Each structure stands twice: as structure tokens, then as C-alpha cells.
Ligand SMILES: NC(=O)C1=CN([C@@H]2O[C@H](COP(=O)(O)OP(=O)(O)OC[C@H]3O[C@@H](n4cnc5c(N)ncnc54)[C@H](O)[C@@H]3O)[C@@H](O)[C@H]2O)C=CC1
């Protein structure tokens with residue numbers, strides 16, 4: 564139970580970058596409304612930044628480079644918008660152990676050290692809220708934690724990284740280059756401080772771990788998530804997808820799986836996929852995110868909105884801040900971690916997916932039969948084959964039925980070794996309906 568606050572709720576803000584500046588701006592702009600919603604005013608007692616001299620717009624008495632002292636001051640709530648593991652981890656553990664409520668947007672920290680943070684929150688009864696950490700402005704974590712607590716979630720699948728979606732959308736629509744689009748995403752405040760976290764899929768993997776933990780009442784950490792980013796997605800992949808009326812998207816897929824041998828487990832992965840252009844996720848462009856949730860009783864739900872950027876992310880941070888402030892005024896506490904199901908995480912090699920494979924092959928009799936024989940040898944069944952002759956070369960596109968990822972990889976390796984196969988042009992997993 565949080566300690567009951569009688570005067571204003573005192574807030575320490577750690578970080579004044581893309582998100583922090585918007586949080587501070589909106590706190591000031593809507594102070595009167597927020598006070599009415601909470602039942603008392605929210606007072607910003609200090610802002611920790613790396614370089615206080617770089618913020619002449621902020622009253623000097625509010626700024627400090629000493630985040631630890633600010634956390635240890637007389638504050639009720641710590642809002643962490645620094646990012647990264649340290650010093651954020653130590654600062655939040657100190658705050659929670661001291662009974663201070665925490666609001667954070669730091670998915671990397673939660674996905675790696677969530678268990679420790681929840682334990683610290685439990686030790687003092689403090690609140691730990693993190694709606695902004697996944698899918699920016701979209702209310703998604705509270706629906707999973709609270710609204711769907713009475714249902715059994717079977718699948719969560721979606722676009723959860725704005726930067727990579729911004730890049731893939733631009734490559735698809737205007738044929739824009741990879742690096743210039745990444746620079747633009749960073750300029751617009753979508754990318755992480757180190758944008759390799761976005762393009763290599765680490766950011767989406769952290770978010771997938773958080774989503775799976777909430778959806779399946781199981782502790783899933785970043786290391787449990789199979790991860791591929793978009794660095795390897797080429798113009799050829801995008802072109803191959805177009806010829807099949809598909810788009811390329813980076814998806815996070817969290818599934819509850821069960822079989823007689825292993826019982827129930829969870830499978831969590833992040834990788835690029837080809838989706839049919841008519842699939843609703845295909846029309847999610849730019850830095851927008853969209854997430855499908857499938858649950859036994861509710862059926863299919865879809866959440867859509869701005870997944871990155873200062874002001875959309877600040878909306879989620881402020882929603883959490885108002886919730887924890889209300890809890891403090893009432894002397895109550897919000898939801899705690901729910902990890903009772905403790906399901907095992909299934910290794911990715913056992914996960915079944917479907918592959919799209921595009922090959923340049925010799926245009927002569929018998930090539931198709933040779934390629935098909937390799938698929939058969941690995942017990943990978945073919946759903947669609949398209950062959951087009953091009954003088955000496957032909958292009959061959961194969962889309963498989965579901966097979967284990969290990970079998971699919973071995974098939975591609977062996978197909979590439981055939982003399983008649985000149986080049987493997989594109990290999991990508993496919994989702995969303997039969998080709
Ligand atoms: N930018 C976005 O669209 C979104 C960001 N997030 C998360 O929000 C958090 C903040 O992201 P941004 O605002 O984009 O980052 P940013 O890089 O723009 O700002 C970071 C701020 O933290 C301060 N800082 C860094 N190290 C510090 C230290 N040791 N002591 C005191 N201050 C320190 C910097 O001076 C800066 O003010 C990250 O965890 C990020 O993953 C979450 C959703 C969306």
C-alpha cells in the first residue's frame with residue numbers, strides 16, 4: 564500500500580529529452596485539470612539531466628545532474644525517462660525500496676530486470692507503472708493487466724517499433740533508402756538513443772517480453788525472445804513481397820502453444836514477415852503501431868495508434884502518473900506483477916512458421932523437380948510455386964506450409980547448394996493467411 568499523501572504529490576522527473584520535455588510541458592499546461600483528476604496538485608520538484616547547462620529554458624533551481632539525490636529527496640513519485648540499464652536500474656530500485664511510486668517508459672530495463680523491480684515494489688508496496696514502454700500512446704498494458712484479467716489470452720501479435728515501421732513503410736512506398744530514412748526517424752524523435760536497438764530488433768524484443776509476461780502471467784525476459792531485426796531486409800525482399808501482393812513488416816509475435824509432448828508453453832519472437840497487403844497490419848504506416856490480441860472469450864481485439872514520439876509517449880506517461888498519484892491520495896495500490904502461471908518458453912527452432920523463398924534458377928527442364936526434392940527431403944510441404952522464365956535464368960518463388968524453423972533453414976541451405984540455383988534472392992517468413 565502506498566503511503567497516503569495529504570498535500571501535493573511531489574514528482575521527480577529523470578530525463579528531459581524527447582519524452583521528458585513533453586511530460587514537463589503537459590504537466591504545466593494541464594496542471595489545473597490534473598489536480599482535479601487526482602484530488603490534489605502534482606508538483607514537479609526537480610528534473611535530472613546529464614547536462615543542466617544545456618537547458619536554459621528550465622528554471623535553474625529545478626535542474627540537477629545528480630539523479631540519485633533527486634530520487635532520495637522528499638518525493639512521492641519518480642518518473643524515469645533516461646533510458647538504458649544503468650543508472651536507471653539503481654535509481655528505480657532505490658525509489659521503489661523507499662516506497663516511492665515509479666512510472667517508466669524504459670522497456671529495455673523492464674525486459675531485463677523486471678523481476679528485480681517488481682520484487683522491490685512488493686517489498687514496500689509501491690506502484691510500478693510502465694504503459695509508455697510498449698507501443699507509445701496506445702493503451703495496451705493496462706488492458707492486458709486489468710481489462711483482460713478475466714480472460715485467457717492466446718496470442719498477441721503486432722507492430723511495436725515505430726522506427727523500423729517508418730523505415731519499412733518508406734522503402735515500400737517510395738523506394739527510399741535505409742540510412743536516410745533511419746536518420747529522419749531519429750530526427751523525429753522515434754529512434755532510441757542508440758538506433759541499433761531499433762533496427763536490430765532489440766527494442767521490439769523488449770516490448771515482446773513485456774507483452775508476453777502480462778498476457779501469459781509468466782516471467783519472460785528479453786533473452787527468451789527470438790530476435791531478428793530489419794538490417795538484412797533488402798530492396799529485393801520488398802520487391803519480392805510486392806510481386807506477391809504482400810508488404811514487409813517487423814512483427815512481435817507472442818503465442819501460447821501446447822502439444823501432447825511438451826504441454827503448454829509460450830513462444831515469443833520478433834522478425835520481419837511478409838504480410839498480405841489486405842491484412843490490417845499492412846496498412847499501418849510510419850511510426851504507428853498496431854497490436855492484435857486474441858483471447859478465448861473476447862475473441863480478436865486490435866489496438867492502434869502512435870507508437871513513438873515525444874508527445875504520444877508523454878500521454879501514456881501522464882496517464883500512469885495520474886493513476887499512481889490517485890493511488891497515493893487514496894492510500895491504495897495498483898496491480899502487482901502476475902507471474903503465477905510460470906509457463907516454460909519454447910525454443911525458437913521448435914516454432915513452426917511459413918517461408919517465402921525467391922530463387923534465381925537455370926531455366927531448364929528438371930530444375931523444379933530438384934528444388935522440390937530438397938523440400939521433400941526435409942519434410943517441408945510446398946503451398947505455392949511460381950516459375951517465370953527469363954532467357955537463361957528463371958525466377959522461382961516457393962511459399963511453404965508451416966514447418967519447424969529448423970527444417971526450413973536446413974531446406975534453404977540445401978537448396979542454395981544446388982548447381983541449378985544461381986542465387987537465393989530473398990527468404991522471409993510469411994504470416995496472415997494462405998498465399
Ligand atoms: N522517444 C520515443 O518515441 C519513446 C521513448 N521511450 C523510452 O523513453 C525513454 C526516454 O527516451 P527519449 O526521451 O527518447 O530519450 P532522450 O535520449 O531524448 O532523453 C534522455 C534524457 O535522459 C537524460 N539522461 C541520460 N543519462 C542521464 C543520467 N545519467 N542522469 C540524468 N539524466 C540523464 C538526458 O540528459 C536526456 O535528457 C527511453 O527509455 C525510451 O526507450 C518509450 C517510448 C517512445
Ligand SMILES: N[C@@H](CC=O)C(=O)O
Nearest residue numbers: 724725726753755871
Ligand atoms: N524507438 C522506439 C520508441 C518507442 O518505443 C520506436 O521506434 O518504437
Ligand code: NA
Nearest residue numbers: 694697699701
Ligand atoms: Na502504451
